[in-house]
Amino acid sequence: MAQNLEDLYRWIDEHQITRHKKNLNRDFSDAVPLAEILKKHYPKIVDMHNYAPKNSLALKIANWEILNRKVLNKIKINLSQKDQVELAKCIPGAIEKLLLRIKTKVEKKSEENKIEPVNERVYFLEGISNQERHEEVVPIKIRAGSKTLDQKMVPVNIFDRMEQDIASKNEKIAMLQDKLEHLEKMVAIKDERIKDLSQQLQAVGSGTGDTSATPRARFFNKIF
Structure with missing residues (x-):
């Protein structure tokens, strides 16, 4: 698990994120950095205008609801209401779990694109x-x-x-x-x-x- 997290952190560092990485759970709590990562891999379905930095819990959850409906569902990753609340509340481990799923899906997509004629x-x-x-x-x-x-x-x-x-x-x-x-x-x-x-x-x-x-x-x- 520790190795997976190290690989995950290196993978995150490969992306240009406007917010400096300090505390992963807190940094990603309004979904904006994740939207920036997804924009690189799924540019056609991610519109960054939909995701502005938020401070209040309700508005953070609203960002997650939009990202879940407009992007994550389309790549077959579905967040429950509980998941969205945990992400917005910076619950430890919540964002790592989601990022590992996205990382796996992105890498699989990349491999398929290489071999598919x-x-x-x-x-x-x-x-x-x-x-x-x-x-x-x-x-x-x-x-x-x-x-x-x-x-x-x-x-x-x-x-x-x-x-x-x-x-x-x-x-x-x-x-x-x-x-x-x-x-x-x-x-x-x-x-x-x-x-x-x-x-x-x-x-x-x-x-x-x-x-x-x-x-x-x-x-x-x-x-x-």
Whole structure:
């Protein structure tokens, strides 16, 4: 186990993390350094704008919820609510356990990419007119697999239109995701505020002494 941890610390040092490593559990408690590590290996699914440094427990948990839903679930690592709370609370061993799982998955992915063959084939797109078939075409790379398809090629103009459509849809999806994340953060802030107010009310309610002098008591005395 000690050797595994030494390997893990060396692996972490191979990544550029904006936060200086002092205490691993505390440094990773808001999920930001882990998001930076995952960004290197899964750049398409990690958006660093979603993960800002946090101090309060509720907002740290909110970061973990977003990272779990948007990234970890997609690489088949699922954090329970208990896991997220333990990570946010800096429970010893929680982050090491998660990082070891991620390290193993990243290394396995790297090995698979080295040995998996890529088969380049040319495809014609169904429904293309004869005139379009004489235009410049774009060959498409696909991974070799058991599924066999008729040969197709994509004309440049159609390929460009498809790329533009995809980019436009991705932009709309990103905007909706940003709105959702903003609402989630606002809910987390609201929950934190409600918690603070509840604690203040409990403190007032548990106080001793003559309550008739309180502003609320004076208000009701005026009414009645």
